[in-house]
Every structure is written in structure tokens, then in C-alpha cells.
Amino acid sequence: MTQTQVGPGLEMDDDVAIGYPADRVAEQWISVGSDARLRSGTVLYAGTSIGDRLQTGHHVIVREECVIGDDVAIWSNTVVDYGCRIGDNVKIHSNCYVAQFTELCENAFLAPGVTVANDLYPGQADSADAMSGPWIGPGAQIGVNVTLLPYVRIGAGCLVGAGSVVTRDLPEGTVAYGNPAVVRGYVADLRDVNARVEQTDSASRFRLAVTSPVPEDAVRS
Numbered sequence: 001m002t003q004t005q006v007g008p009g010l011e012m013d014d015d016v017a018i019g020y021p022a023d024r025v026a027e028q029w030i031s032v033g034s035d036a037r038l039r040s041g042t043v044l045y046a047g048t049s050i051g052d053r054l055q056t057g058h059h060v061i062v063r064e065e066c067v068i069g070d071d072v073a074i075w076s077n078t079v080v081d082y083g084c085r086i087g088d089n090v091k092i093h094s095n096c097y098v099a100q101f102t103e104l105c106e107n108a109f110l111a112p113g114v115t116v117a118n119d120l121y122p123g124q125a126d127s128a129d130a131m132s133g134p135w136i137g138p139g140a141q142i143g144v145n146v147t148l149l150p151y152v153r154i155g156a157g158c159l160v161g162a163g164s165v166v167t168r169d170l171p172e173g174t175v176a177y178g179n180p181a182v183v184r185g186y187v188a189d190l191r192d193v194n195a196r197v198e199q200t201d202s203a204s205r206f207r208l209a210v211t212s213p214v215p216e217d218a219v220r221s
Helices: 125-129 193-211 216-220
Strands: 003-006 017-020 029-032 043-045 174-177 182-186
Touching: 003 017, 017 029, 029 043
Parallel strands: 003 029, 017 043
Antiparallel strands: 174 182
16 A cells, blocks of 8 residues: 655546556655646656646656656656656656656756666666666756757756757756757857747748749739
8 A cells, every 4th residue: 555645735637646556666655745736647656755736747657766846847748767856847848758867957848759868788787787867957958859868967057959869968058959969059149039039930921922822813914
């Protein structure tokens, strides 16, 4: 029997499992803070401690021996494997896989489809004994479909571009992208987002004007 401690204000759908038995945990217990919102298909394993105001999407799995802070959001079809540390105000979007022994510091963000690895030489026993996911620093922003390899350290406030494969440490405040990801500059030097939006909007209008079909009466004339 799992000892379940859940704070007040819990909202959960019918098919949510809190305290799913974990084979790796001797003492079956789970702690969930106040005001959690757990959507259908969420499974929280025994042996995990979760802070206040957790939000999950649909079909989210959080394995055993995780420690999760306050105001964390984990969206649909994401798996957080065992032994992870997740700080306050972390956002993990849909279709992510967070491997065992990964640490996400406060205010970090994983965009949809991020994959985290933790095994240097898959299939080798020595490598399995030394598994470790990456360390993702405070406020780091990881783009869509990024892959983070074992042991890498993503510095505080980094921005990793979509589709990148991060194989080496990234200094704090840097912008990196590519396969393998390479530092290309600094977040502090990025162009203002409003300028980017205005440029994109102008380009879209130009493309629309060029590709719009010609009216029939213009062809006849």
C-alpha cells in the first residue's frame, strides 16, 4: 500500500494514478503539494516528492525518486524518468523525454519534442552504472526537437535553437544551435523580438502578393 500525501485543492481527472507502485523503491510513498491539476492519463510513481501547483497535460508519466519544485508544468505525452531534479517554475512542453538523473534548475523551459539522453555507451554495463543526464541551468530555454547528450551542462540563461544536438557544455547566456550545437552569440545581443516580428510580417505579405492567383478578368484583358 502506497502512503499518499496530497495537499488541498487537488483537481484530477478520473483516470489519474497517484502513487503507482515502483519496483525500485523500498518504501512506497508519494507527496504532492497543494492545488495540483492532473489531467487524464497522468501517472505519478511512488517515491517522488512534488511541490505546490503542479500541472500536467494528458498522458504524463513521472517516475520514482524525483524531486519536483513548485509551479511546475509538464505537458501532454511527456515522460520524466526516475531520479530527476526539477526546480521551481520549470515548464516542460509536450512529447519530451527527460532521462534519469537529469537536473532542470528553476525557470528552465523545454520546448516540444526535446529528448534528453543519459547513457554514454548504450548497452555497456559500466556505462549503465555511470548514467547521468545533463544539468540545465536556471532560465535556460531549450528549443523544439533539441537533443541533449549525457553529462553536458547548459549554462544559466542559454538559448538552444530548434533541432540542435548538444554534445558539449554551453557557457551561460549564450545562443547555440546546429548539429553539433555551436555557440553563435549571446542572448543579450539578440535583436529585439518586435523587429523580428515586423520583418517576418513584411516578408509574409510579400510572399502572399507574389503567389496570389491572378483574377480571370485580368487574364482575359
